[in-house]
Amino acid sequence: MRLTMAGPNQAPIVLDGVAKTFGAGEATASALLPSSLTIREGEFVAFLGPSGCGKTTLLRMIAGLLELTSGRILMSGQPLWEGGRCRKELLHRLGLVFQDACLFPWLTIEQNVLVPLSLRGHLPRRERAPFARAMLALVGAADIAARLPNEISGGMRQRAAIARALSYDPDILLMDEPFGALDAISREALNMELQTLWLRSRKTMVLVTHSIAEAVFLADRIVLFTPGPGRIDRVVEVPFPRPRARDLVFTQPFQDTVRGLHERLSALMEQA
Numbered sequence: 001m002r003l004t005m006a007g008p009n010q011a012p013i014v015l016d017g018v019a020k021t022f023g024a025g026e027a028t029a030s031a032l033l034p035s036s037l038t039i040r041e042g043e044f045v046a047f048l049g050p051s052g053c054g055k056t057t058l059l060r061m062i063a064g065l066l067e068l069t070s071g072r073i074l075m076s077g078q079p080l081w082e083g084g085r086c087r088k089e090l091l092h093r094l095g096l097v098f099q100d101a102c103l104f105p106w107l108t109i110e111q112n113v114l115v116p117l118s119l120r121g122h123l124p125r126r127e128r129a130p131f132a133r134a135m136l137a138l139v140g141a142a143d144i145a146a147r148l149p150n151e152i153s154g155g156m157r158q159r160a161a162i163a164r165a166l167s168y169d170p171d172i173l174l175m176d177e178p179f180g181a182l183d184a185i186s187r188e189a190l191n192m193e194l195q196t197l198w199l200r201s202r203k204t205m206v207l208v209t210h211s212i213a214e215a216v217f218l219a220d221r222i223v224l225f226t227p228g229p230g231r232i233d234r235v236v237e238v239p240f241p242r243p244r245a246r247d248l249v250f251t252q253p254f255q256d257t258v259r260g261l262h263e264r265l266s267a268l269m270e271q272a
């Protein structure tokens with residue numbers, strides 16, 4: 001089922017006092033303190049914070065993979081969780097990409113990208129393969145359509161994972177450290193591709209990252225978390241116009257922004 005588009009006052013994602021604790025009794029541990037945030041239509045938001053601050057936990061709650069302990073998540077104004085039950089029909093708006101590409105090793109890349117199309121069945125059968133190839137082309141991976149996952153590089157596997165997430169035709173792309181395991185140069189190339197993808201599609205994108213520079217390069221707004229149990233410390237607007245050139249990272253204004261965030265994160269970690 002496809003939902004109607006969000007109205008002007010219905011942001012794609014609203015977090016309203018969202019919190020999570022794990023365990024029970026004396027073993028209870030807080031993973032995320034109450035956090036509120038509005039993610040706007042078509043914006044690129046990065047979640048940035050030290051290890052264990054609850055970024056992944058929050059992303060998993062937005063993805064409907066983890067129940068909230070308290071608070072509400074609204075998707076285009078509709079609560080994602082109701083009475084302890086996740087409203088699966090709202091999840092059709094989401095595409096997910098994780099650090100590990102999680103591709104089926106016995107399927108070619110094109111077949112992997114076709115899986116969600118077959119499962120969802122939202123395209124006529126004859127249109128599926130061309131659509132899968134178009135998604136691979138969009139992320140610069142058209143050449144590897146016929147290869148198996150273990151025959152290609154980690155960077156190419158992540159491109160394929162993004163293409164697979166896009167084949168759900170999501171309005172919102174949630175990404176958890178998608179390039180965390182890649183070398184610096186591949187990561188830069190993938191960041192450029194991701195920016196191009198965002199510029200072309202204007203999908204709402206949420207990226208969890210440890211990298212301050214990656215967050216500054218890609219995001220419109222950076223959500224900074226305190227050390228665990230984390231909460232949102234502040235939301236920082238990134239001032240650089242688009243498209244952002246690869247060389248932006250070497251400029252003084254970029255490095256000043258990175259340094260400012262670094263100093264804030266260091267201060268938070270010293271206070272913790």
Ligand SMILES: Nc1ncnc2c1ncn2[C@@H]1O[C@H](COP(=O)(O)OP(=O)(O)OP(=O)(O)O)[C@@H](O)[C@H]1O
Nearest residue numbers: 022023030031050051052053054055056057058228
């Ligand atoms: N299933 C779970 N059961 C118990 N504790 C958990 C579970 N998942 C996460 N946690 C705990 O919740 C806290 C937040 O973890 P989370 O993975 O969300 O942090 P993170 O900011 O994404 O960290 P990283 O950047 O290292 O991935 C951590 O203390 C973690 O140990």
